[in-house]
Amino acid sequence: MLTGFEPDTARLSEIRRVERRNHACIVLDHFGGLDSLVIKDIPEPEPMPGHVVIQIKAFGINHAEMHMRRGEWAEAAPVSGIECVGIVKSCPGGEFAVGSKVVALMGGLGRTINGSYAEYTRATVGAVAQIESNLPWEELAALPESYATAWTCLFRNLELVKGQTLLIRGATSSFGLAALNMAVDAGAKVIATTRSRDRFKKLEDLGAHRGELEGPDLSWRITEAKQIDSILDLVGNSVILDSLRILRRGGRACLAGWLGGLAPISDFNPLLQMASGVYLTFFGSFVFGTPGFPLSDVPLKEIASKVEQGRFNAKPSRVFRFEDIREAHRMMEANEAHGKMVVKL
Structure with missing residues (x-):
């Protein structure tokens, strides 16, 4: 049916391209209390040599991020989060195959570069390790x-x-x-x-x-x-x-x-x-991802295997939704975590 309206297909394509390149993040709006954690869309990280773009499936909550939120840490990136587990979206250097399951930890995440409180992050190659495991994402996120x-x-x-x-x-x-x-x-x-x-x-x-x-x-x-x-x-x-x-x-x-x-x-x-x-x-775990402390040195595959076998009891104490990040930080601040808390996307 003719409507008298002829769409600008080039413009629609550009809009869709921009939409695809945005992703949800938890951003530090300011230093301070729980209200400083704000969900907003920002551009998705672009591929870079020596880096891995990861589609995040889950991430852990850490005291370091509480101190960053308060402004008590020496460095804090706009997007917090020092660890995650997920799927490789891109890796220009070929160190990790696209689609492989990985963990990422430190290497500046949440400190000098945008971290893991997001749908996507870009980590340095040295801060990433491949891990084959049948553990659910939320349990794998309790490990790094x-x-x-x-x-x-x-x-x-x-x-x-x-x-x-x-x-x-x-x-x-x-x-x-x-x-x-x-x-x-x-x-x-x-x-x-x-x-x-x-x-x-x-x-x-x-x-x-x-x-x-x-x-x-x-x-x-x-x-x-x-x-x-x-x-x-x-x-x-x-x-x-x-x-x-x-x-x-x-x-x-x-x-x-x-x-x-x-x-x-x-x-x-x-x-x-x-x-x-x-x-x-x-x-200090902040050295992970530096030349002297590549994450690959840690036997994370063996650790995950022992969790699967029941030799380690590593289940998270609480699993939160992305939008419940403030409650996760509240519990951490109140010493109510009693173990590892994670966020599952």
Whole structure:
């Protein structure tokens, strides 16, 4: 039927092209509270050499993103999010096949380049790893940040081996639970701290030798003081000096989290406050994706396989919709997560 209207097909094609190139993101509108997280459409990331464009299927929620939202981090990109799982849409260098399943972590995501709170992101090749797994997307999304960081801390920084005694401070965090899973699987005796006795059973069910109440005076209360081989300290600066007092001679502490806040150690005199012969190391996951720390070095495929086999209990504690990002941040801020929270697109 003739309508007397002849469409401008070139214009319609251009409109459709532009529409296809927009995608939904959660943008930091300003630094501050939950209202700073705003959903809006922005142009889809273009392919670039040395990068991978990923169609995001799910992403994890992390404390780092809370600090970025508040403006407490050194760097924060307009689109937050430091990790994701998804499908390769483009990879000009051919490092990853289009359509392959990948995880992405750090490499500037959410810090210096737009991150994973989006339908698409563009990550550097070094910050991406291929992973073949039958896990649902939301379960796969619970792995990258928590498990890659915990694995590096345990088996690189602390050089944990079977039969050693490991103390995990802040063990009911998603990071701590990942470390507990892997340390128990490796044959270590694990003592795990939490701020509530109600969580002791959860830790023991995952294989912890026992739970201890977290506090700045733990070195005075723990019966294994001066006998601990390794400490993974996720509480941070507020207790790290106390952790050093717990180690045996030759023992190692790895500082890798700040559940107790970002305030620096105000007065640290190693001569008076650090026992002779103990080692203090640090690991920050922001180095993943740099030349010295490619994500491919972490055995994520093996980790995912152990989750599938039931050897690791890595299910997310909560799964949110994209539009519920503010509620996810509210729960994280209120310490109500009790494990890894993820967003499924």
